[in-house]
Amino acid sequence: MNLLAIVFVAILANNIVFNQFLGICPYLGVSKRLETSLGMGIAVTFVMAMAAIVTWVVYNYVLWPLHLEYLRTIAFILIIAGLVQLVETILKKTNPTLFRALGIFLPLITTNCTILGVAILNIQAEHNIIETVVYSISVAVGFTLALVIMAGIRERLDLANVSSYLRGAAVSLVTAGILSLAFMGFSGMMTL
Amino acid sequence: MHEGIKMTLVLLIIGALCGALLATANDVTAPIIAANREAEFLAALEGFFPDVDNFEVEGIGKEEFYSCYNACGDLIGVVGQVQASGYGGDIDYDLAVNADGDIVGLRISAHGETPGIGDVITKPDFQDRVIGLNYADPIEAGVDVDAISGATKSTGGMLISIRRVMDIIGEQLLEK
Amino acid sequence: MTTLTQEFSKGIVQENPVFRLVLGMCPTLAVTVSAMNALGMGISVIVVLLCSNIVVSAVRNVVPAKVRIPAYIMIIATFVTIVEMVLSAFAPELFDALGIFIPLIVVNCIILGRAEAFARKNTIGRSIIDALGIGLGYTLSLTLLGVIRELFGTGSILGYPVMGTAFEPMGVLAVAPGAFITLGILLGLFNYLFKRLGIE
Numbered sequence: 001m002n003l004l005a006i007v008f009v010a011i012l013a014n015n016i017v018f019n020q021f022l023g024i025c026p027y028l029g030v031s032k033r034l035e036t037s038l039g040m041g042i043a044v045t046f047v048m049a050m051a052a053i054v055t056w057v058v059y060n061y062v063l064w065p066l067h068l069e070y071l072r073t074i075a076f077i078l079i080i081a082g083l084v085q086l087v088e089t090i091l092k093k094t095n096p097t098l099f100r101a102l103g104i105f106l107p108l109i110t111t112n113c114t115i116l117g118v119a120i121l122n123i124q125a126e127h128n129i130i131e132t133v134v135y136s137i138s139v140a141v142g143f144t145l146a147l148v149i150m151a152g153i154r155e156r157l158d159l160a161n162v163s164s165y166l167r168g169a170a171v172s173l174v175t176a177g178i179l180s181l182a183f184m185g186f187s188g189m190m191t192l
Numbered sequence: 193m194h195e196g197i198k199m200t201l202v203l204l205i206i207g208a209l210c211g212a213l214l215a216t217a218n219d220v221t222a223p224i225i226a227a228n229r230e231a232e233f234l235a236a237l238e239g240f241f242p243d244v245d246n247f248e249v250e251g252i253g254k255e256e257f258y259s260c261y262n263a264c265g266d267l268i269g270v271v272g273q274v275q276a277s278g279y280g281g282d283i284d285y286d287l288a289v290n291a292d293g294d295i296v297g298l299r300i301s302a303h304g305e306t307p308g309i310g311d312v313i314t315k316p317d318f319q320d321r322v323i324g325l326n327y328a329d330p331i332e333a334g335v336d337v338d339a340i341s342g343a344t345k346s347t348g349g350m351l352i353s354i355r356r357v358m359d360i361i362g363e364q365l366l367e368k
Numbered sequence: 369m370t371t372l373t374q375e376f377s378k379g380i381v382q383e384n385p386v387f388r389l390v391l392g393m394c395p396t397l398a399v400t401v402s403a404m405n406a407l408g409m410g411i412s413v414i415v416v417l418l419c420s421n422i423v424v425s426a427v428r429n430v431v432p433a434k435v436r437i438p439a440y441i442m443i444i445a446t447f448v449t450i451v452e453m454v455l456s457a458f459a460p461e462l463f464d465a466l467g468i469f470i471p472l473i474v475v476n477c478i479i480l481g482r483a484e485a486f487a488r489k490n491t492i493g494r495s496i497i498d499a500l501g502i503g504l505g506y507t508l509s510l511t512l513l514g515v516i517r518e519l520f521g522t523g524s525i526l527g528y529p530v531m532g533t534a535f536e537p538m539g540v541l542a543v544a545p546g547a548f549i550t551l552g553i554l555l556g557l558f559n560y561l562f563k564r565l566g567i568e
Contacts, residue, residue, distance in 0.1 A: 014281070019544050021398035025477060028393065070218040070453065073471045074210060074445035081441060113394050113475040120468055165559040166552075169390045173552030181545040187279060199435045206431075206439050210446040217450045224457040232460070302464070 003134050010138035013187045016114055017146035018180035023114035027147060027176070028169055030105070037151040041144025043105040045137060047087060048115050051080050052136035055119040056129060076119050081110050114143055149179060240288035240297040241268050252360055259365055267291050270365045276353030278303060279345040283313065287354060289361050293327030295354070312340050313350050322354065327362040331355045372497050379501025385478045386509035387558040392478045395469045396510055397547040403526050406514025408462040410507025412451050412470060417479050418499040419447040424487040425495035440483045441474070448473045478506060517541045517550055 016022050023044075030040045055076050063069055088106045091099040109115060118139050122132045153175055162171050237244055237260065245263040249256055258271045269290040276283040281303075288297035300314045312318050321337050331354055333339040339347045385391045392413075399409045423443050431439045452470045455463040463470070473479065482502055487495040515525060521542035523531035531537075540546045 021394050021544070021547070022472075024393035024397060025391070028390065070214055070449060071211065073449050073452070073474055074214070074442060077441055077445050077474050078438065081438060111475050111477055111480065113472045116475050117468060117472055120471055124468070163556070165563070166556040170552045170555035170559065173548050173555060175552075177545045177548030177552060180548055181540075184543070184545065195432065199432045202431055203435055203439060203442075206427075206442055210442050213446055214449055217453050221453040221457040225453070225460075228457065228460050 003131070006131060006135050007138045008186075010135055011142040011145065012183065015142045015146060015180075015183050015186075016118075016139050017143060018176065018183040019187070020117075022117045023112055023143055026108060026112055027143075027150065028172055030108075031147050031150040031172070032154055034148065034151045034155065037147040038144070039101055040105045040108075041140070041147050043102045043109060044112065044114065044143055045140035047080075047084060047106075047109050048118055048136050048140045049133060050087070051083055051115050052119055052122055052132050053129070054079055054083065056122055056127075056132045059123050072120070072123070073116075076116055080115050080119070084110050114139065146179075150176065153179075236286060236299055237271055239299075240271055240286075241290075244268065247271075250365070252364065255357075255360075257361065257365055267366070269296065270361045271297075272357050272361060274353065274357050276349050278313070278349045279343075283346075283350065283353075285350075287357050287361075289327070289358065289366070291366065293358075293362055293366060295323050295325050295358075298322055298354075311346075312343050313346050318347060318350075322350075327358050327366070331358060372494070375494060375497045376501040379498065379503070380505040380508065383502065384505045384509060384558075385502055386506060386513075387555060388562070390555070391481065392476045392506060393551075394472065395476065396513065397544075397551060399466055399469055400510055400513040400517055400547060401521070401542055402465075402518045403511055403514040405462070405465050406510040407507065408455075408459070409466055409469065410503070410510045412455065412466070413473060413476065413478070413506055414500070414503030415451055416444065416447045416473050417482060417503045418496065420444045420479055420483055421487040421495040421499040422492055424483040425490060425492045428488045436488065437480075437484075440480060444479050444483070445474050478502065513547075513551060513554065516554075517546060521546060 010016070014020055017024065017027050026040060026044075031037050058075060058079060059069075059072065063071060063075060084106055088099075091102065091106075118136050122135060125131075125135075127135055150172070154172065157171065157175070166174075237247065237258065241260050241262075243262045244260045247258045247260045249258055251257075255272060255274045258273070259267060260269050260271060262268050269288060271286055271288045273284075273286055276285065283300060284302040286297070286299040286301060287295065288299075290296050298319050303311070303313065318340060325331055325336065329336050331337065331351060333344070333348045333351050337351055339351070379385070381388075383389060386393075386396055395409050395413075400406045420440070420443055424440055427439075448471060451473070452463075455466070455470065482498060486498045490498070519525055519531070520538050521540075523529055523535045523537045538546075541550060
């Protein structure tokens with residue numbers, strides 16, 4: 001039940017893009033076409049789940065017992081950067097097809113604030129390892145959902161007659177605002 | 193190979209310097225942070241019970257309860273650092289109850305309620321409706337406290353939580 | 369060779385991080401509920417950007433190009449953590465209000481972007497000017513958004529009520545949708561302004 005609530009809240013009620021304001025840069029940058037949005041979403045889901053597990057283990061079994069909590073930020077970002085590099089190398093060697101599909105998104109993920117954000121949120125919320133995995137994957141699914149919805153809208157928006165001053169980021173932000181208003185309807189339906 | 197060693201060395205040196213810098217900064221700021229948090233909470237405690245002299249902490253579930261004693265060692269009340277479910281997530285608050293089981297104070301420390309709607313719970317109007325209620329009162333929306341229209345989820349969530357906290361304080365801490 | 373004044377002012381106008389480059393959007397949207405939070409975030413970014421630009425510029429001839437990114441990330445993360453500690457010790461209210469967005473300054477594209485695009489190729493002096501210009505441009509943009517959202521969302525500026533009692537606050541501006549819509553409209557407005565002034 002509790003895990004179900006985590007899934008619901010992370011995907012819909014507290015959607016990472018529309019409610020938590022994380023991952024706005026890839027949201028504005030990559031949501032131009034449906035396929036790329038989906039590719040980015042899958043890459044983020046994969047890295048986020050791995051990063052969350054590794055950072056959780058490092059925090060709870062290394063940093064916390066040694067009273068080195070203040071190294072959290074620096075340790076987490078290095079882990080994430082290393083992990084992205086690792087995934088890139090392994091994928092290149094073992095599965096070139098998948099690498100061609102996801103490869104271009106991987107370098108972008110290091111500076112995607114959702115990954116570091118979720119790693120820190122897991123620690124702050126004192127999630128156990130199962131909650132950490134469920135929460136991280138749910139957040140990533142929510143991120144993908146936001147990207148895919150936006151891509152669908154943008155593909156049509158390109159054909160619409162939008163003032164040249166509003167084209168691009170400006171109109172995307174206003175659209176995101178309206179979507180965010182819709183997602184607000186989910187809040188309060190289920191709480192943790 | 194020579195290049196590889198140099199790269200590793202440079203990274204190690206930078207890492208060590210960063211670590212040392214952070215350790216120093218932590219040594220300087222950690223005691224100040226701890227003192228700040230304690231002073232803030234003590235000030236809140238004294239706000240609820242001006243003649244508090246010392247207190248005992250007891251953790252029940254994920255929440256903490258502070259039994260406050262005056263200089264003679266008599267129990268004057270209990271302050272709970274507790275949580276309620278609101279419309280926009282958790283609401284963290286302190287609830288102060290005196291030895292007779294009356295609510296004497298309510299302080300919302302963190303909430304995610306909608307500004308202008310759900311945040312009425314932080315306003316004097318809502319707080320006045322709660323303060324003065326007794327452990328023996330039902331404390332129920334629509335019975336002895338009116339929920340505030342438009343914010344039934346926020347105020348209702350608070351009232352359910354206050355009832356629960358009052359049960360814990362009344363049965364486990366004041367009876368002793 | 370650009371003059372120092374040009375180096376400074378480019379960050380505020382031509383290369384304004386928010387309205388021209390559309391960078392560092394997450395905190396721009398998240399912390400601008402009030403002018404005070406926006407200002408606090410802006411100043412934190414200035415401090416981190418200034419320190420990281422200085423150090424990156426100072427070590428630019430020492431760090432091998434291949435490992436520069438992890439080196440920069442470590443340097444930036446260190447300063448971010450120091451800012452986090454200082455805020456927590458001396459401005460606990462601001463620290464609580466900004467929350468997770470302080471550690472997330474590490475992944476703010478502006479900081480790593482300036483290290484990569486400017487500080488590693490320029491002298492310490494120029495890097496300082498660059499950091500101050502870009503940082504100030506970011507702070508001004510954040511504060512503008514914060515003032516607008518606070519003024520119409522709650523009817524006050526920096527916590528002081530200014531709109532009078534007849535004003536009904538537009539609560540939507542203080543929550544998530546308001547952030548997106550206000551920034552979107554401002555972005556369009558600035559696009560128009562820049563075009564009229566002939567700045568490309």
